[in-house]
Amino acid sequence: MTEQxxxxxxxxxxxxxxxxxxxxxxxxxxxxxxxxxQYEARTxxxxxxEKELLRQAITPLLATYQHTWKMDNAAAALMTGDSLPEPxxxxxxxxxxxxxxxxxxxxxxxxxxIGRFMPRSDKEA
Numbered sequence: 001m002t003e004q005x006x007x008x009x010x011x012x013x014x015x016x017x018x019x020x021x022x023x024x025x026x027x028x029x030x031x032x033x034x035x036x037x038q039y040e041a042r043t044x045x046x047x048x049x050e051k052e053l054l055r056q057a058i059t060p061l062l063a064t065y066q067h068t069w070k071m072d073n074a075a076a077a078l079m080t081g082d083s084l085p086e087p088x089x090x091x092x093x094x095x096x097x098x099x100x101x102x103x104x105x106x107x108x109x110x111x112x113x114i115g116r117f118m119p120r121s122d123k124e125a
Contacts, residue, residue, distance in 0.1 A: 001060065003118065006114070006117055006118060007114060009057045009061055010057070010061070010113075010114055010117060011023055011029035012053070012056075012057035013053075013054050013057035013058050013097070013101065014029065014032075014035060014101060014110075015029065015030075015035075015053075016049075016050050016053030017039075017050060017054060017098060017101055017102065018035035018038060018039040019035070019038055019042070020042070020044075020045055020046055020049060020050050020053075021049075021053075022053055031107045031110075032105065032106055032107045032109065032110040033106065033107065051094070054094060054097075054098060055094060058097055061117050062090070062093060064117055064118070064119050065093070065097065065116060065117050066093060068116050068117070068118075068120065069086075069096070069116070070086065072116075073086070100116075101113065
């Protein structure tokens with residue numbers, strides 16, 4: 001999967017979470033700040049639809065994210081002695097990703113989050 005493919009899937013997930021709709025192929029993604037503005041202006045939500053769109057976009061990226069998360073968690077445990085409990089199933093992993101996306105306020109932070117979905121070797125950790 002190319003970096004462009006990964007970015008598009010993440011944009012689809014972000015679009016689902018913040019706007020509650022599918023990101024069409026011809027539609028460009030917004031900036032994180034624009035997504036936040038539109039999210040705050042929304043008056044209706046369909047959490048089931050949002051969750052399904054999020055799941056569809058994230059499923060192809062989940063293994064890479066899990067690997068990166070586990071490496072980062074192990075590194076934190078070595079450096080600080082603290083680690084987070086690992087999510088137990090796909091639903092908990094989706095909630096972990098959802099929480100990360102919802103706590104991303106700027107486009108710069110969004111770019112950092114994208115890096116968590118990029119494949120990397122164990123040597124880079």
